[in-house]
Amino acid sequence: xxxxxxxxxxxxxxxxxxxxxxxxxxxxxxxxxxxxxxxxxxxxxxxxxxxxxxxxxxxxxxxxxxxxxxxxxxxxxxxxxxxxxxxxxxxxxxxxxxxxxxxxxxxxxxxxxxxxxxxxxxxxxxxxxxxxxxxxxxxxxxxxxxxxxxxxxxxxxxxxxxxxxxxxxxxxxxxxxxxxxxxxxxxxxxxxxxxxxxxxxxxxxxxxxxxxxxxxxxxxxxxxxxxxxxxxxxxxxxxxxxxxxxxxxxxxxxxxxxxxxxxxxxxxxxxxxxxxxxxxxxxxxxxxxxxxxxxxxxxxxxxxxxxxxxxxxxxxxxxxxxxxxxxxxxxxxxxxxxxxxxxxxxxxxxxxxxxxxxxxxxxxxxxxxxxxxxxxxxxxxxxxxxxxxxxxxxxxxxxxxxxxxxxxxxxxxxxxxxxxxxxxxxxxxxxxxxxxxxxxxxxxxxxxxxxxxxxxxxxxxxxxxxxxxxxxxxxxxxxxxxxxxxxxxxxxxxxxxxxxxxxxxxxxxxxxxxxxxxxxxxxxxxxxxxxxxxxxxxxxxxxxxxxxxxxxxxxxxxxxxxxxxxxxxxxxxxxxxxxxxxxxxxxxxxxxxxxxxxxxxxxxxxxxxxxxxxxxxxxxxxxxxxxxxxxxxxxxxxxxxxxxxxxxxxxxxxxxxxxxxxxxxxxxxxxxxxxxxxxxxxxxxxx
Numbered sequence: 103x104x105x106x107x108x109x110x111x112x113x114x115x116x117x118x119x120x121x122x123x124x125x126x127x128x129x130x131x132x133x134x135x136x137x138x139x140x141x142x143x144x145x146x147x148x149x150x151x152x153x154x155x156x157x158x159x160x161x162x163x164x165x166x167x168x169x170x171x172x173x174x175x176x177x178x179x180x181x182x183x184x185x186x187x188x189x190x191x192x193x194x195x196x197x198x199x200x201x202x203x204x205x206x207x208x209x210x211x212x213x214x215x216x217x218x219x220x221x222x223x224x225x226x227x228x229x230x231x232x233x234x235x236x237x238x239x240x241x242x243x244x245x246x247x248x249x250x251x252x253x254x255x256x257x258x259x260x261x262x263x264x265x266x267x268x269x270x271x272x273x274x275x276x277x278x279x280x281x282x283x284x285x286x287x288x289x290x291x292x293x294x295x296x297x298x299x300x301x302x303x304x305x306x307x308x309x310x311x312x313x314x315x316x317x318x319x320x321x322x323x324x325x326x327x328x329x330x331x332x333x334x335x336x337x338x339x340x341x342x343x344x345x346x347x348x349x350x351x352x353x354x355x356x357x358x359x360x361x362x363x364x365x366x367x368x369x370x371x372x373x374x375x376x377x378x379x380x381x382x383x384x385x386x387x388x389x390x391x392x393x394x395x396x397x398x399x400x401x402x403x404x405x406x407x408x409x410x411x412x413x414x415x416x417x418x419x420x421x422x423x424x425x426x427x428x429x430x431x432x433x434x435x436x437x438x439x440x441x442x443x444x445x446x447x448x449x450x451x452x453x454x455x456x457x458x459x460x461x462x463x464x465x466x467x468x469x470x471x472x473x474x475x476x477x478x479x480x481x482x483x484x485x486x487x488x489x490x491x492x493x494x495x496x497x498x499x500x501x502x503x504x505x506x507x508x509x510x511x512x513x514x515x516x517x518x519x520x521x522x523x524x525x526x527x528x529x530x531x532x533x534x535x536x537x538x539x540x541x542x543x544x545x546x547x548x549x550x551x552x553x554x555x556x557x558x559x560x561x562x563x564x565x566x567x568x569x570x571x572x573x574x575x576x577x578x579x580x581x582x583x584x585x586x587x588x589x590x591x592x593x594x595x596x597x598x599x600x601x602x603x604x605x606x607x608x609x610x611x612x613x614x615x616x617x618x619x620x621x622x623x624x625x626x627x628x629x630x631x632x633x634x635x636x637x638x639x640x641x642x643x644x645x646x647x648x649x650x651x652x653x654x655x656x657x658x659x660x661x662x663x664x665x666x667x668x669x670x671x672x673x674x675x676x677x678x679x680x681x682x683x684x685x686x687x688x689x690x691x692x693x694x695x696x697x698x699x700x701x702x703x704x705x706x707x708x709x710x711x712x713x714x715x716x717x718x719x720x721x722x723x724x725x726x727x728x729x730x731x732x733x734x735x736x737x738x739x740x741x742x743x744x745x746x747x748x749x750x751x752x753x754x755x756x757x758x759x760x761x762x763x764x765x766x767x768x769x770x771x772x773x774x775x776x777x778x779x780x781x782x783x784x785x786x787x788x789x
Contacts, residue, residue: 147510590724
């Protein structure tokens, strides 16, 4: 599709805000103009189909149907069309000896390589695959097996044998599956049993190793509860004793027994004497120390009051609580370790139970498989067998004919859209104006005749459409007037690239103006590829360069002897310093001199995409005519070239759509009425 256009700053003549819609309409019109191509493709497809049907023998269809599980329809259809089934059919019916299946074609003889037996097998199976089709009936669990063959008896026979081979294949699969399951179970049943025994043995060994009983964890929890209860009772007793002690009065001093004091002093003296002879570890020293402690205890009891007794009881109770807390911590730690052992024990018990269940389940399945001796094709029910068809299958022939017709239509439509998509040129004035923002003054048809130069056509056939379009262009130039009454007098003609017809257009425009009585001069300003002298069939020994170099006067370089009445200034090729000559002051003097001599001056300028010559001349003229070749000049090139004019702020530029295919152009242009009016009997020359 055409990219979104851009409006350049130097192109204020028109705002292109409607290009997308116009471009879509252009594409649609292009498709409609070539609508005959898809229908021609359809006709060609129908013709090919009729020819093929005339050469093809009639085909007969024979069908058989079988009911299977609905969830397995696709799988069962693939099994019916599998190679083992077709091999069984070929062997049963002797198709390897049937020339309709076994005979080699010329192409197969050329391409055959390898074993001949394998080639025969592949050839027969391949032809069976072509004539057998399997489809699932929608909403049911029924498979339809259809055979299309040139012989009706053979078609029915093949269909029924395919069904039989399919049933045998299913029975073989079921038997093989049962045999494999039985063999696998018999092989692995003992290993599963061994795994179960090993798991049970590991469980027993673990219980013996740790002396685990089922209620061991419960006993530990009971001991912890008892100790906690005793600790709580001790704490309550200590609190009561402390309260009692706080409420007792201070004790009175008691007399100390003299005898006990004397005994204490004597023992101390003995310890001192014996300590000089024995060490602290000697039995005598140990006995003396014990006696001293006993006497001191008696003295303490003699002097002890009730408060001290209660304090002693409190200390004794706290000591018991400490021992109970230590015992509680040890039992809790032991219970924690026992939980880990119990966890591992539970895991071993689960493993043993799982292995035993697996063994029991496998044993039951193994017994069922062994007991299943009567193998039936469960799930398969024959709905109908094939009968010999009485008439050919017309649906297949109609499908072939319709398919070829639709294919031809689609190919034709594809060709049209490809041509439209890759059409990178301009095909109508509205499209050209919309994308560039510059006005289109005329659409000039391509009316060249064999053996006649195109610019002579306007002289020989002044009433032709070509001459009429050029007169319209001249009128458009007259009407394009800002400050002058007669419109632009000096016009430059350029194009994007060479060979777009700018020189021929410039010559014809000059001839049309001269024919109407104007004094006209055309100047060849294309110093890179001069061609004006070729158009008029004259020499170019003396021309524009001579004047610009100062070697000749204006009178010397003007040629006045052409029968068309057009005066001209030719040129010689000077590509290296073309731009230098055109930018000299003498070029502007020449144009001013020609304004005084002629009514209309046409400058044949170089192409604009690669060179700046035409833009230099544009500053010296009243109007620039930019020639675009119909459906040939690429849009990107035109936009790039015109951007240079827009960037320099040049406004006096108009477009001419040249070399137009008039028949194509009139189908999509509003100018059709204008061109056709008064020219119904004027034949258009073919290009």
